Amino acid sequence: MPCIINIETSTKVCSVAVTCDGMVAFNREHYEGPSHASLLGGYINEALEFINSNKLKIDAVAVSGGPGSYTGLRIGVSMAKGLCFGFNVPLIALDTTEIMSCSVLFNPKIDEEALLCPMIDARRMEVYSAIYDRALQQILPIEANIIDENSFSDILKERKVVFFGDGAEKCKEVIKSENAIFLTGVVPLAKSMLALSERALRNQDFKDTAYYQPFYLKEFQATTPKNKVLNNLSNK
Known part of the structure:
Protein backbone atom coordinates (compact mmCIF):
# COMPACT_ATOMS: atom_id res chain seq x y z
CA MET A 1 0.00 0.00 0.00
CA PRO A 2 1.31 3.49 -0.84
CA CYS A 3 2.81 5.38 2.10
CA ILE A 4 3.44 9.10 1.67
CA ILE A 5 4.79 11.73 4.05
CA ASN A 6 2.84 14.97 3.44
CA ILE A 7 4.23 18.35 4.55
CA GLU A 8 2.25 21.62 4.61
CA THR A 9 3.97 24.83 5.73
CA SER A 10 2.73 27.41 3.23
CA THR A 11 0.79 29.51 5.77
CA LYS A 12 0.89 30.06 9.54
CA VAL A 13 -0.21 26.47 10.16
CA CYS A 14 2.46 23.77 10.30
CA SER A 15 1.28 20.22 9.62
CA VAL A 16 2.62 16.77 8.75
CA ALA A 17 0.59 13.70 7.82
CA VAL A 18 1.42 10.14 6.85
CA THR A 19 -1.14 8.77 4.42
CA CYS A 20 -1.42 5.08 3.63
CA ASP A 21 -3.74 3.50 1.10
CA GLY A 22 -6.36 6.23 1.14
CA MET A 23 -6.29 6.89 4.89
CA VAL A 24 -4.57 9.36 7.20
CA ALA A 25 -2.50 7.14 9.47
CA PHE A 26 -0.57 9.85 11.34
CA ASN A 27 -1.25 13.57 11.72
CA ARG A 28 0.29 16.54 13.53
CA GLU A 29 -0.92 20.15 13.29
CA HIS A 30 0.04 23.44 14.94
CA TYR A 31 -2.16 26.52 14.54
CA GLU A 32 -0.47 28.99 16.87
CA GLY A 33 1.45 31.05 14.34
CA PRO A 34 4.55 30.55 12.21
CA SER A 35 6.82 28.25 14.25
CA HIS A 36 7.72 25.97 11.35
CA ALA A 37 11.48 26.05 11.88
CA SER A 38 11.18 24.79 15.46
CA LEU A 39 8.25 22.39 14.97
CA LEU A 40 8.69 20.69 11.62
CA GLY A 41 11.74 18.61 12.54
CA GLY A 42 9.99 17.17 15.59
CA TYR A 43 6.85 16.33 13.62
CA ILE A 44 8.94 14.58 10.97
CA ASN A 45 10.79 12.56 13.62
CA GLU A 46 7.45 11.46 15.07
CA ALA A 47 6.23 10.52 11.59
CA LEU A 48 9.35 8.45 10.92
CA GLU A 49 8.99 6.69 14.28
CA PHE A 50 5.39 5.86 13.37
CA ILE A 51 6.46 4.52 9.97
CA ASN A 52 9.23 2.39 11.49
CA SER A 53 7.09 1.02 14.32
CA ASN A 54 4.42 -0.05 11.83
CA LYS A 55 6.99 -1.50 9.41
CA LEU A 56 5.87 0.76 6.58
CA LYS A 57 7.91 1.73 3.54
CA ILE A 58 8.00 5.35 2.37
CA ASP A 59 6.98 5.59 -1.29
CA ALA A 60 7.18 9.38 -1.72
CA VAL A 61 7.30 12.72 0.06
CA ALA A 62 4.70 15.35 -0.86
CA VAL A 63 4.97 19.03 -0.05
CA SER A 64 2.87 22.12 -0.58
CA GLY A 65 4.82 23.98 -3.22
CA GLY A 66 3.06 27.35 -3.06
CA PRO A 67 2.02 29.98 -3.33
CA GLY A 68 2.23 31.13 0.27
CA SER A 69 4.69 32.35 2.87
CA TYR A 70 8.20 32.64 1.46
CA THR A 71 9.80 31.40 4.68
CA GLY A 72 7.24 28.66 5.26
CA LEU A 73 7.57 27.29 1.74
CA ARG A 74 11.36 27.33 1.92
CA ILE A 75 11.36 25.41 5.21
CA GLY A 76 8.85 22.81 4.01
CA VAL A 77 10.47 22.21 0.63
CA SER A 78 13.96 21.96 2.15
CA MET A 79 12.72 19.31 4.59
CA ALA A 80 10.91 17.40 1.85
CA LYS A 81 13.96 17.39 -0.40
CA GLY A 82 16.16 16.19 2.44
CA LEU A 83 13.81 13.27 3.11
CA CYS A 84 13.69 12.39 -0.58
CA PHE A 85 17.47 12.26 -0.80
CA GLY A 86 17.78 10.38 2.49
CA PHE A 87 15.23 7.68 1.64
CA ASN A 88 15.78 7.71 -2.13
CA VAL A 89 12.11 8.38 -2.88
CA PRO A 90 10.45 10.80 -5.34
CA LEU A 91 9.29 14.32 -4.58
CA ILE A 92 5.68 15.40 -5.13
CA ALA A 93 4.81 19.11 -5.08
CA LEU A 94 1.19 20.30 -4.90
CA ASP A 95 -0.38 23.72 -5.38
CA THR A 96 -1.49 25.21 -2.08
CA THR A 97 -4.71 26.45 -3.67
CA GLU A 98 -5.59 22.95 -4.87
CA ILE A 99 -4.95 21.51 -1.40
CA MET A 100 -7.32 24.08 0.06
CA SER A 101 -9.97 23.32 -2.56
CA CYS A 102 -9.71 19.60 -1.91
CA SER A 103 -10.41 20.21 1.78
CA VAL A 104 -13.83 21.79 1.13
CA LEU A 105 -15.16 19.47 -1.59
CA PHE A 106 -17.54 17.66 0.73
CA ASN A 107 -18.71 20.68 2.70
CA PRO A 108 -22.54 20.47 2.80
CA LYS A 109 -22.82 24.26 2.54
CA ILE A 110 -21.39 24.24 -0.99
CA ASP A 111 -23.76 23.92 -3.94
CA GLU A 112 -22.85 21.25 -6.50
CA GLU A 113 -22.56 23.85 -9.25
CA ALA A 114 -20.55 26.36 -7.25
CA LEU A 115 -16.99 27.24 -8.14
CA LEU A 116 -14.20 27.23 -5.56
CA CYS A 117 -11.90 30.20 -4.95
CA PRO A 118 -9.15 29.60 -2.37
CA MET A 119 -7.48 32.81 -1.22
CA ILE A 120 -4.13 33.15 0.53
CA ASP A 121 -3.47 36.44 2.28
CA ALA A 122 -0.67 38.51 0.77
CA ARG A 123 -0.40 42.21 1.63
CA ARG A 124 -3.08 44.81 2.19
CA MET A 125 -5.91 43.93 -0.23
CA GLU A 126 -3.81 41.52 -2.26
CA VAL A 127 -4.41 37.76 -2.28
CA TYR A 128 -3.03 34.73 -4.09
CA SER A 129 -6.03 33.00 -5.61
CA ALA A 130 -7.31 30.63 -8.29
CA ILE A 131 -10.72 29.28 -9.25
CA TYR A 132 -11.57 25.57 -9.57
CA ASP A 133 -14.69 23.60 -10.39
CA ARG A 134 -15.86 20.70 -8.24
CA ALA A 135 -13.68 18.30 -10.26
CA LEU A 136 -10.67 20.49 -9.32
CA GLN A 137 -10.24 21.58 -12.90
CA GLN A 138 -8.66 25.02 -12.90
CA ILE A 139 -10.97 27.71 -14.30
CA LEU A 140 -8.72 30.67 -13.50
CA PRO A 141 -4.96 30.29 -12.93
CA ILE A 142 -3.13 31.05 -9.72
CA GLU A 143 -2.51 34.79 -9.63
CA ALA A 144 -1.75 37.64 -7.28
CA ASN A 145 -4.91 39.78 -7.27
CA ILE A 146 -5.65 43.12 -5.65
CA ILE A 147 -9.26 42.78 -4.56
CA ASP A 148 -11.87 45.47 -5.18
CA GLU A 149 -15.63 45.56 -5.73
CA ASN A 150 -15.20 44.42 -9.36
CA SER A 151 -13.07 41.36 -8.62
CA PHE A 152 -14.46 38.15 -10.20
CA SER A 153 -17.55 40.11 -11.27
CA ASP A 154 -17.88 38.37 -14.65
CA ILE A 155 -17.94 34.91 -13.09
CA LEU A 156 -20.18 36.00 -10.21
CA LYS A 157 -22.82 37.16 -12.69
CA GLU A 158 -23.16 33.57 -13.91
CA ARG A 159 -22.17 31.25 -11.07
CA LYS A 160 -21.96 30.97 -7.33
CA VAL A 161 -18.38 31.20 -6.10
CA VAL A 162 -17.21 29.99 -2.70
CA PHE A 163 -14.36 32.06 -1.25
CA PHE A 164 -12.25 30.63 1.57
CA GLY A 165 -8.83 30.81 3.18
CA ASP A 166 -7.15 33.50 5.26
CA GLY A 167 -7.21 35.85 2.28
CA ALA A 168 -10.99 35.60 1.90
CA GLU A 169 -11.70 37.09 5.32
CA LYS A 170 -10.59 40.58 4.30
CA CYS A 171 -12.52 40.38 1.02
CA LYS A 172 -15.94 39.75 2.51
CA GLU A 173 -16.72 43.45 2.91
CA VAL A 174 -15.57 44.23 -0.63
CA ILE A 175 -17.10 41.48 -2.79
CA LYS A 176 -20.84 42.06 -2.40
CA SER A 177 -22.41 39.80 -5.03
CA GLU A 178 -25.33 37.59 -3.99
CA PHE A 206 7.26 13.79 -9.68
CA LYS A 207 9.57 16.80 -9.44
CA ASP A 208 13.31 16.90 -9.95
CA THR A 209 14.40 16.79 -6.33
CA ALA A 210 17.74 18.49 -6.92
CA TYR A 211 16.39 21.47 -8.86
CA TYR A 212 12.83 21.95 -7.64
CA GLN A 213 12.01 25.38 -6.17
CA PRO A 214 8.75 26.49 -4.52
CA PHE A 215 6.19 28.48 -6.49
CA TYR A 216 6.58 31.79 -4.67
CA LEU A 217 4.47 33.63 -7.29
CA LYS A 218 6.10 36.92 -6.25
CA GLU A 219 9.66 37.74 -5.31
CA PHE A 220 10.45 37.91 -1.61
CA GLN A 221 10.30 41.48 -0.31
CA ALA A 222 12.45 42.09 2.74
CA THR A 223 11.47 44.90 5.09
CA THR A 224 13.83 47.13 7.05
CA PRO A 225 13.12 47.34 10.80
CA LYS A 226 11.76 50.74 11.84
CA ASN A 227 14.52 51.41 14.38
CA LYS A 228 17.16 50.74 11.73
CA VAL A 229 15.53 53.26 9.40
CA LEU A 230 15.50 55.88 12.17
CA ASN A 231 19.15 55.21 12.99
CA ASN A 232 20.13 55.60 9.35
CA LEU A 233 18.29 58.92 9.12
CA SER A 234 19.85 60.25 12.32
CA ASN A 235 23.35 59.42 11.06
CA LYS A 236 22.93 61.50 7.89
Whole structure:
Protein backbone atom coordinates (compact mmCIF):
# COMPACT_ATOMS: atom_id res chain seq x y z
CA MET A 1 0.00 0.00 0.00
CA PRO A 2 1.31 3.49 -0.84
CA CYS A 3 2.81 5.38 2.10
CA ILE A 4 3.44 9.10 1.67
CA ILE A 5 4.79 11.73 4.05
CA ASN A 6 2.84 14.97 3.44
CA ILE A 7 4.23 18.35 4.55
CA GLU A 8 2.25 21.62 4.61
CA THR A 9 3.97 24.83 5.73
CA SER A 10 2.73 27.41 3.23
CA THR A 11 0.79 29.51 5.77
CA LYS A 12 0.89 30.06 9.54
CA VAL A 13 -0.21 26.47 10.16
CA CYS A 14 2.46 23.77 10.30
CA SER A 15 1.28 20.22 9.62
CA VAL A 16 2.62 16.77 8.75
CA ALA A 17 0.59 13.70 7.82
CA VAL A 18 1.42 10.14 6.85
CA THR A 19 -1.14 8.77 4.42
CA CYS A 20 -1.42 5.08 3.63
CA ASP A 21 -3.74 3.50 1.10
CA GLY A 22 -6.36 6.23 1.14
CA MET A 23 -6.29 6.89 4.89
CA VAL A 24 -4.57 9.36 7.20
CA ALA A 25 -2.50 7.14 9.47
CA PHE A 26 -0.57 9.85 11.34
CA ASN A 27 -1.25 13.57 11.72
CA ARG A 28 0.29 16.54 13.53
CA GLU A 29 -0.92 20.15 13.29
CA HIS A 30 0.04 23.44 14.94
CA TYR A 31 -2.16 26.52 14.54
CA GLU A 32 -0.47 28.99 16.87
CA GLY A 33 1.45 31.05 14.34
CA PRO A 34 4.55 30.55 12.21
CA SER A 35 6.82 28.25 14.25
CA HIS A 36 7.72 25.97 11.35
CA ALA A 37 11.48 26.05 11.88
CA SER A 38 11.18 24.79 15.46
CA LEU A 39 8.25 22.39 14.97
CA LEU A 40 8.69 20.69 11.62
CA GLY A 41 11.74 18.61 12.54
CA GLY A 42 9.99 17.17 15.59
CA TYR A 43 6.85 16.33 13.62
CA ILE A 44 8.94 14.58 10.97
CA ASN A 45 10.79 12.56 13.62
CA GLU A 46 7.45 11.46 15.07
CA ALA A 47 6.23 10.52 11.59
CA LEU A 48 9.35 8.45 10.92
CA GLU A 49 8.99 6.69 14.28
CA PHE A 50 5.39 5.86 13.37
CA ILE A 51 6.46 4.52 9.97
CA ASN A 52 9.23 2.39 11.49
CA SER A 53 7.09 1.02 14.32
CA ASN A 54 4.42 -0.05 11.83
CA LYS A 55 6.99 -1.50 9.41
CA LEU A 56 5.87 0.76 6.58
CA LYS A 57 7.91 1.73 3.54
CA ILE A 58 8.00 5.35 2.37
CA ASP A 59 6.98 5.59 -1.29
CA ALA A 60 7.18 9.38 -1.72
CA VAL A 61 7.30 12.72 0.06
CA ALA A 62 4.70 15.35 -0.86
CA VAL A 63 4.97 19.03 -0.05
CA SER A 64 2.87 22.12 -0.58
CA GLY A 65 4.82 23.98 -3.22
CA GLY A 66 3.06 27.35 -3.06
CA PRO A 67 2.02 29.98 -3.33
CA GLY A 68 2.23 31.13 0.27
CA SER A 69 4.69 32.35 2.87
CA TYR A 70 8.20 32.64 1.46
CA THR A 71 9.80 31.40 4.68
CA GLY A 72 7.24 28.66 5.26
CA LEU A 73 7.57 27.29 1.74
CA ARG A 74 11.36 27.33 1.92
CA ILE A 75 11.36 25.41 5.21
CA GLY A 76 8.85 22.81 4.01
CA VAL A 77 10.47 22.21 0.63
CA SER A 78 13.96 21.96 2.15
CA MET A 79 12.72 19.31 4.59
CA ALA A 80 10.91 17.40 1.85
CA LYS A 81 13.96 17.39 -0.40
CA GLY A 82 16.16 16.19 2.44
CA LEU A 83 13.81 13.27 3.11
CA CYS A 84 13.69 12.39 -0.58
CA PHE A 85 17.47 12.26 -0.80
CA GLY A 86 17.78 10.38 2.49
CA PHE A 87 15.23 7.68 1.64
CA ASN A 88 15.78 7.71 -2.13
CA VAL A 89 12.11 8.38 -2.88
CA PRO A 90 10.45 10.80 -5.34
CA LEU A 91 9.29 14.32 -4.58
CA ILE A 92 5.68 15.40 -5.13
CA ALA A 93 4.81 19.11 -5.08
CA LEU A 94 1.19 20.30 -4.90
CA ASP A 95 -0.38 23.72 -5.38
CA THR A 96 -1.49 25.21 -2.08
CA THR A 97 -4.71 26.45 -3.67
CA GLU A 98 -5.59 22.95 -4.87
CA ILE A 99 -4.95 21.51 -1.40
CA MET A 100 -7.32 24.08 0.06
CA SER A 101 -9.97 23.32 -2.56
CA CYS A 102 -9.71 19.60 -1.91
CA SER A 103 -10.41 20.21 1.78
CA VAL A 104 -13.83 21.79 1.13
CA LEU A 105 -15.16 19.47 -1.59
CA PHE A 106 -17.54 17.66 0.73
CA ASN A 107 -18.71 20.68 2.70
CA PRO A 108 -22.54 20.47 2.80
CA LYS A 109 -22.82 24.26 2.54
CA ILE A 110 -21.39 24.24 -0.99
CA ASP A 111 -23.76 23.92 -3.94
CA GLU A 112 -22.85 21.25 -6.50
CA GLU A 113 -22.56 23.85 -9.25
CA ALA A 114 -20.55 26.36 -7.25
CA LEU A 115 -16.99 27.24 -8.14
CA LEU A 116 -14.20 27.23 -5.56
CA CYS A 117 -11.90 30.20 -4.95
CA PRO A 118 -9.15 29.60 -2.37
CA MET A 119 -7.48 32.81 -1.22
CA ILE A 120 -4.13 33.15 0.53
CA ASP A 121 -3.47 36.44 2.28
CA ALA A 122 -0.67 38.51 0.77
CA ARG A 123 -0.40 42.21 1.63
CA ARG A 124 -3.08 44.81 2.19
CA MET A 125 -5.91 43.93 -0.23
CA GLU A 126 -3.81 41.52 -2.26
CA VAL A 127 -4.41 37.76 -2.28
CA TYR A 128 -3.03 34.73 -4.09
CA SER A 129 -6.03 33.00 -5.61
CA ALA A 130 -7.31 30.63 -8.29
CA ILE A 131 -10.72 29.28 -9.25
CA TYR A 132 -11.57 25.57 -9.57
CA ASP A 133 -14.69 23.60 -10.39
CA ARG A 134 -15.86 20.70 -8.24
CA ALA A 135 -13.68 18.30 -10.26
CA LEU A 136 -10.67 20.49 -9.32
CA GLN A 137 -10.24 21.58 -12.90
CA GLN A 138 -8.66 25.02 -12.90
CA ILE A 139 -10.97 27.71 -14.30
CA LEU A 140 -8.72 30.67 -13.50
CA PRO A 141 -4.96 30.29 -12.93
CA ILE A 142 -3.13 31.05 -9.72
CA GLU A 143 -2.51 34.79 -9.63
CA ALA A 144 -1.75 37.64 -7.28
CA ASN A 145 -4.91 39.78 -7.27
CA ILE A 146 -5.65 43.12 -5.65
CA ILE A 147 -9.26 42.78 -4.56
CA ASP A 148 -11.87 45.47 -5.18
CA GLU A 149 -15.63 45.56 -5.73
CA ASN A 150 -15.20 44.42 -9.36
CA SER A 151 -13.07 41.36 -8.62
CA PHE A 152 -14.46 38.15 -10.20
CA SER A 153 -17.55 40.11 -11.27
CA ASP A 154 -17.88 38.37 -14.65
CA ILE A 155 -17.94 34.91 -13.09
CA LEU A 156 -20.18 36.00 -10.21
CA LYS A 157 -22.82 37.16 -12.69
CA GLU A 158 -23.16 33.57 -13.91
CA ARG A 159 -22.17 31.25 -11.07
CA LYS A 160 -21.96 30.97 -7.33
CA VAL A 161 -18.38 31.20 -6.10
CA VAL A 162 -17.21 29.99 -2.70
CA PHE A 163 -14.36 32.06 -1.25
CA PHE A 164 -12.25 30.63 1.57
CA GLY A 165 -8.83 30.81 3.18
CA ASP A 166 -7.15 33.50 5.26
CA GLY A 167 -7.21 35.85 2.28
CA ALA A 168 -10.99 35.60 1.90
CA GLU A 169 -11.70 37.09 5.32
CA LYS A 170 -10.59 40.58 4.30
CA CYS A 171 -12.52 40.38 1.02
CA LYS A 172 -15.94 39.75 2.51
CA GLU A 173 -16.72 43.45 2.91
CA VAL A 174 -15.57 44.23 -0.63
CA ILE A 175 -17.10 41.48 -2.79
CA LYS A 176 -20.84 42.06 -2.40
CA SER A 177 -22.41 39.80 -5.03
CA GLU A 178 -25.33 37.59 -3.99
CA ASN A 179 -23.48 34.72 -5.64
CA ALA A 180 -20.45 35.16 -3.37
CA ILE A 181 -20.32 32.66 -0.50
CA PHE A 182 -17.66 32.91 2.21
CA LEU A 183 -16.42 30.00 4.33
CA THR A 184 -14.36 30.62 7.46
CA GLY A 185 -11.68 28.54 9.13
CA VAL A 186 -10.26 26.93 5.99
CA VAL A 187 -6.48 26.49 6.00
CA PRO A 188 -4.22 24.22 3.95
CA LEU A 189 -3.41 21.07 5.93
CA ALA A 190 -1.20 18.05 5.28
CA LYS A 191 -4.10 15.63 5.77
CA SER A 192 -5.97 17.39 2.95
CA MET A 193 -3.16 16.42 0.58
CA LEU A 194 -4.12 12.73 0.72
CA ALA A 195 -6.07 12.34 -2.54
CA LEU A 196 -3.80 14.69 -4.46
CA SER A 197 -0.51 13.13 -3.38
CA GLU A 198 -1.77 9.58 -3.98
CA ARG A 199 -2.96 10.59 -7.46
CA ALA A 200 0.45 12.11 -8.20
CA LEU A 201 2.13 8.90 -7.02
CA ARG A 202 -0.08 6.76 -9.27
CA ASN A 203 0.62 9.04 -12.24
CA GLN A 204 4.32 9.31 -11.38
CA ASP A 205 3.96 13.08 -11.39
CA PHE A 206 7.26 13.79 -9.68
CA LYS A 207 9.57 16.80 -9.44
CA ASP A 208 13.31 16.90 -9.95
CA THR A 209 14.40 16.79 -6.33
CA ALA A 210 17.74 18.49 -6.92
CA TYR A 211 16.39 21.47 -8.86
CA TYR A 212 12.83 21.95 -7.64
CA GLN A 213 12.01 25.38 -6.17
CA PRO A 214 8.75 26.49 -4.52
CA PHE A 215 6.19 28.48 -6.49
CA TYR A 216 6.58 31.79 -4.67
CA LEU A 217 4.47 33.63 -7.29
CA LYS A 218 6.10 36.92 -6.25
CA GLU A 219 9.66 37.74 -5.31
CA PHE A 220 10.45 37.91 -1.61
CA GLN A 221 10.30 41.48 -0.31
CA ALA A 222 12.45 42.09 2.74
CA THR A 223 11.47 44.90 5.09
CA THR A 224 13.83 47.13 7.05
CA PRO A 225 13.12 47.34 10.80
CA LYS A 226 11.76 50.74 11.84
CA ASN A 227 14.52 51.41 14.38
CA LYS A 228 17.16 50.74 11.73
CA VAL A 229 15.53 53.26 9.40
CA LEU A 230 15.50 55.88 12.17
CA ASN A 231 19.15 55.21 12.99
CA ASN A 232 20.13 55.60 9.35
CA LEU A 233 18.29 58.92 9.12
CA SER A 234 19.85 60.25 12.32
CA ASN A 235 23.35 59.42 11.06
CA LYS A 236 22.93 61.50 7.89
